[in-house]
Amino acid sequence: MSKEIHLKRYPEGVPSQDDFAIVETDQPTPADGEVLVENIWMSVDPYMRGRMTRKKSYVPPFELNTALDGHAIGRVVQSNADGFAKGDLVSSMKGWRSHFVASADELTALPDTGDIAPEVFLSVLGMTGMTAWVGLNKIAECKPDDVVFVSAAAGAVGSVVCQLAKAKGCFVIGATGDKDKAKWLKSELGVDAVVNYRDADDLSAALGEAAPNGIDVYFENVGGTHLEAALDHVNQNARIAVCGMIAHYNTPQPGPNNLFKIIAQRVRMQGFIVSDNWDSYSDFVAEGMELVRNGKLKHRETVVNGIDNAPQAFIDLFSGKNTGKMLVKLAD
Structure with a gap:
């Protein structure tokens, strides 16, 4: 049997366990040109909340009562397709299930890295790291000596942004709401200053x-009061890369009351989707693997075991229970 996580209904506000169902199905059999994969690791990401609604977005909404989609790393169990053999490690968008059958063009073989664990390709060397790299380099056009402010700095994307900016020679300020995360940012990731928004009476001050x-440079992951605070302190010709706004995902928030600063300071503010820049992935991986091996791109994962616990792992993202990337381990 294979297990899948289905969305039973579109959540109202913060998702709950009642919005999901764990469904057992017959293990699929690959036809000619197809591959059977057992998932080992899967990712849960805040952007998935945007697909749990009927509202139009940059990706279609999840369908109800069918397996959800998400990034995953799996092992080939049986291959009837050229280019894949039993035991190969592959990445796909077929997460939220223990096993699946896919055509060869739906799979990407993991590079033969030897010393780098496969789950790293779901975090700092996967979509997460690529998002940080694109936002910092292509959107914000970050350069040495920039002062860079990162919201949700201890999160999956934010923690990579901090390190990439430090590697460029920037002064980096991270925002977090947790004392232990603040300590990690400064002591291990080398962030120059940390703002704890839960301790601060006035975030802007x-x-x-x-x-x-x-x-x-402001790398935007949160929105709300974080964006207002950033706009209060932008220099002329500052750049804001808008990756996400987690404060708005479950509950509508009012817009910043100081947007005029964009005019006064000639600020460029641009949203981006990492998939629009995927043709640069090989460039990012080459740079990222070197930084990982040199210890300049550290990573921490919050690991939850078992596919049955995937819904709760996703829910926990919205209360900040993860440090670094939130992953679900499905198999050894």
Whole structure:
């Protein structure tokens, strides 16, 4: 038998366990040109909340009562397709299930890295790391000596942004709401200053203390008061890369009351989708693997065991229970 996680209904507000169902199905059999894969690792990501609604977005909504989709790393169990053999490790968008059958063009063989664990290709060397790299380099056009402010800095994407910016020679300020995460950002990732938004009476004032000369780049993961604070301190010609706005995913939030700063400071603010830039993935991986091996791109995963616990792992993203990438381990 194979297990799948289905969406039973579109959530109202923060998702709950009642929105999901664990369904057992017959293990599929591959036809000619197809491959049977057992998933080993799967990713849960905040952007998936945007697909749990009927509202139009940049990706279609999840269908109800069918297996959800998401990034995963799996092992080939049986192959009837050229280019794949039993035991090969592959990445796919066929997460949220223990086994699946796919055509060869739905799979990507993992590079032969030897010393790098496969799950890293779901975090700092996967979509997460690529998102950070694209936003920082292509959208924000970050350069040495920039002052870079990162919201959700201890999260999966934010923690990579911090390290990539430090590797460029930037002064990096991270925002988090947790003391242990703040310590990790400074002691292990080398972040220059940390703003704890839960301890700060005034987030904008706290950011001003950390960046007395203003900020040149803001990597946006949160929205709400974080965006307002960033706009209070942007320098002329600052760049804002808008990756996500998790504060708005479950509950509507009012817009910033200081958007005029974009005009006064000639700020460029641009949203982006990482898949639009996937043709640069090989460039990112080449740079990222070198940084990982040199210890300049560290990673931490919050691992939940068992596909049955995948819904709760996803729900926990919205209360910040992860440090770094949230992953679900499905098999050894």
